[in-house]
Amino acid sequence: MATILAVAESRAGELRPVSREVVATARRLADELGAEVEALVLGAPGVQGGATALAEAGADRILVAEDEAFGLYAPDAAVRAVQERCEATECVVVLFAATAQGKDLSARCAARLGRSLATEVTEVAIDGGVPVVVRPQYAGKAYARIRMPSAPALISLRPNVFAAGGVSAGRGEVEALALDAGMPRTRVTAFETGERERLDVAEASIVVSGGRGMQGPENWKLLEDLVDALGPKATLGASRAVVDAGWRPHGEQVGQTGKVVSPGLYFAVGISGAIQHLAGMRTAGVIVAINRDPEAPIFNVANYGLVGDAFEIVPKLAEEIRAIRS
Amino acid sequence: MKSIVCIKRVPDSETRVTIAPDGRSLDSSGVKYVMNPYDEIALEEALARKDAAGEGSVTVVTLGPEAAKDTLRSALAMGADEALLLRADPPADGLVVARALADALREREFDLLLFGKQAIDDDNMQVPAMVAELLELPCATVVTGLEIENGHVTARREVEGGHEVVEFDLPGVIATQKGLNKPRHPSVRGIMMAKKKPLEERDVELEASGLEVLELTPPPPRPAPEIVGEGAEAVPELVRRLREEARVL
Ligand SMILES: Cc1cc2nc3c(=O)[nH]c(=O)nc-3n(C[C@H](O)[C@H](O)[C@H](O)COP(=O)(O)OP(=O)(O)OC[C@H]3O[C@@H](n4cnc5c(N)ncnc54)[C@H](O)[C@@H]3O)c2cc1C
Ligand SMILES: Nc1ncnc2c1ncn2[C@@H]1O[C@H](COP(=O)(O)O)[C@@H](O)[C@H]1O
Numbered sequence: 001m002a003t004i005l006a007v008a009e010s011r012a013g014e015l016r017p018v019s020r021e022v023v024a025t026a027r028r029l030a031d032e033l034g035a036e037v038e039a040l041v042l043g044a045p046g047v048q049g050g051a052t053a054l055a056e057a058g059a060d061r062i063l064v065a066e067d068e069a070f071g072l073y074a075p076d077a078a079v080r081a082v083q084e085r086c087e088a089t090e091c092v093v094v095l096f097a098a099t100a101q102g103k104d105l106s107a108r109c110a111a112r113l114g115r116s117l118a119t120e121v122t123e124v125a126i127d128g129g130v131p132v133v134v135r136p137q138y139a140g141k142a143y144a145r146i147r148m149p150s151a152p153a154l155i156s157l158r159p160n161v162f163a164a165g166g167v168s169a170g171r172g173e174v175e176a177l178a179l180d181a182g183m184p185r186t187r188v189t190a191f192e193t194g195e196r197e198r199l200d201v202a203e204a205s206i207v208v209s210g211g212r213g214m215q216g217p218e219n220w221k222l223l224e225d226l227v228d229a230l231g232p233k234a235t236l237g238a239s240r241a242v243v244d245a246g247w248r249p250h251g252e253q254v255g256q257t258g259k260v261v262s263p264g265l266y267f268a269v270g271i272s273g274a275i276q277h278l279a280g281m282r283t284a285g286v287i288v289a290i291n292r293d294p295e296a297p298i299f300n301v302a303n304y305g306l307v308g309d310a311f312e313i314v315p316k317l318a319e320e321i322r323a324i325r326s
Numbered sequence: 327m328k329s330i331v332c333i334k335r336v337p338d339s340e341t342r343v344t345i346a347p348d349g350r351s352l353d354s355s356g357v358k359y360v361m362n363p364y365d366e367i368a369l370e371e372a373l374a375r376k377d378a379a380g381e382g383s384v385t386v387v388t389l390g391p392e393a394a395k396d397t398l399r400s401a402l403a404m405g406a407d408e409a410l411l412l413r414a415d416p417p418a419d420g421l422v423v424a425r426a427l428a429d430a431l432r433e434r435e436f437d438l439l440l441f442g443k444q445a446i447d448d449d450n451m452q453v454p455a456m457v458a459e460l461l462e463l464p465c466a467t468v469v470t471g472l473e474i475e476n477g478h479v480t481a482r483r484e485v486e487g488g489h490e491v492v493e494f495d496l497p498g499v500i501a502t503q504k505g506l507n508k509p510r511h512p513s514v515r516g517i518m519m520a521k522k523k524p525l526e527e528r529d530v531e532l533e534a535s536g537l538e539v540l541e542l543t544p545p546p547p548r549p550a551p552e553i554v555g556e557g558a559e560a561v562p563e564l565v566r567r568l569r570e571e572a573r574v575l
Contacts, residue, residue: 116536
């Protein structure tokens with residue numbers, strides 16, 4: 001039977017939420033193709049607990065390889081696992097998350113399998129039995145529609161774009177996968193979190209980004225307060241101007257030379273809306289711009305704009321949001 | 327240390343993208359081409375290490391059209407020692423590019439093979455890890471910190487929520503991210519010297535692509551923008567809209 005392989009992602013024995021988006025998308029494609037969904041999970045001992053939940057997202061088989069070495073990204077073992085599964089099944093599509101890990105792993109797998117890869121895909125469908133994907137190019141200034149006729153087609157999905165639910169559950173058979181961590185060529189020896197406990201800007205469903213209009217790093221407490229008011233799904237982002245000025249860490253930068261984000265809600269505060277910034281956020285669901293210059297180009301992409309001083313607007317916004325949340 | 331840096335000629339990031347009449351490619355008329363900005367970082371890393379060690383060599387390689395010689399010349403002007411042009415129009419399929427590069431690199435000796443993390447035209451983020459896999463070399467992508475001691479590499483790689491530390495022994499592959507260094511500008515002397523440096527060129531046959539580009543379109547239009555109001559007084563109306571109309575709060 002044709003199989004769609006969904007490659008899940010874990011860290012320190014915890015399944016990463018984006019894995020559900022990958023499995024649920026595999027389910028949708030599998031239903032159309034009359035295929036089954038196999039989820040592949042590498043993780044530290046204990047990962048199986050969370051992995052079992054992938055049944056709800058549509059996994060028919062859940063293959064789990066547990067090893068202390070898989071608490072961190074283990075590229076060589078992961079490539080081997082994907083290759084083995086592609087050979088063991090009649091695999092027609094392999095889906096990855098377009099995360100730092102998924103993009104690295106999918107490229108390695110493509111070379112190993114000798115099959116083409118489409119990265120950061122924002123739409124995927126089946127046309128005449130063949131996957132057809134849509135992906136942004138030129139920093140989102142154009143979208144390419146691409147047919148992928150040679151099986152298996154390797155595809156990485158942009159996080160936050162595909163629904164993690166709304167599919168029928170799969171059979172959810174859990175099997176242990178024997179996978180030797182071995183002596184890898186490339187060794188990931190540590191994961192170090194940033195100073196902040198907040199969500200990464202690429203993973204959050206609400207992003208509050210500040211630009212040069214915030215006038216100095218000391219004023220970020222206003223944006224932090226707004227993020228806190230918006231709750232645990234919100235996080236901070238930044239324009240390059242403020243990253244280059246050293247006000248904020250590079251990990252927060254949104255745009256062409258930063259991260260590409262697709263949250264449901266994006267606040268651009270004191271950001272002019274340069275083309276390179278738009279490249280990183282124009283696929284956000286709802287964009288709110290706060291800028292004192294009514295001519296700022298950010299207003300051309302914003303669903304809602306507020307003209308005025310961020311120093312007056314942001315505290316009021318935090319206050320109003322707290323009021324409706326309580 | 328011998329380094330090889332793979333660089334790509336790409337449209338400048340300010341380029342206004344217009345679609346060619348074939349409906350499947352970029353209309354290149356009037357487009358200004360530059361060295362991919364991440365590849366400048368990769369090149370700077372190789373040059374800075376050579377400068378610091380006082381020995382070694384830096385070779386730049388590109389797969390591109392005849393005009394990509396300009397990109398190679400600017401790399402030579404920045405300080406690379408020699409250049410190789412693999413003449414072909416690069417396709418959108420990263421695997422095809424990676425195979426052609428890997429074939430050319432197999433004949434060469436090197437310690438460190440550097441790439442940018444991403445080409446800003448196709449935004450593939452594929453070629454570095456693919457070449458590494460094809461050459462059976464270790465590889466770290468999205469690198470923002472790099473230490474090399476006695477042939478042992480310790481790289482910091484940017485991932486969601488923090489950094490990974492990646493280790494391996496040379497020879498190996500690095501794909502560079504912004505933050506690793508600040509690329510230099512070519513000096514006038516560099517530009518003069520570049521003219522005398524070796525630039526090898528050859529045509530390459532590319533394999534058929536596994537990706538069929540059906541069409542290239544402008545991005546889907548965003549809903550009509552709207553100014554909700556001015557100043558703090560407009561905040562309650564904004565919050566109401568976000569809740570009731572957009573349903574995102
Ligand atoms: C190759 C390349 C790559 C790049 N990559 C990126 C990238 O990844 N991300 C990115 O963001 N940029 C990137 N840039 C830079 C980009 O071109 C802009 O320079 C940058 O985005 C500007 O940042 P900004 O909007 O914060 O600052 P500015 O353009 O200076 O805008 C500040 C805005 O704040 C407003 N303002 C001022 N005071 C207030 C106030 N009190 N209240 C409200 N509003 C106020 C102003 O009206 C103005 O619109 C890149 C550039 C190049 C050439
Ligand atoms: N045609 C090419 N010639 C040389 N290097 C390339 C080419 N295409 C991509 N690369 C290298 O691979 C990196 C990633 O490109 P990509 O996978 O296309 O996003 C680039 O930053 C370059 O270092």
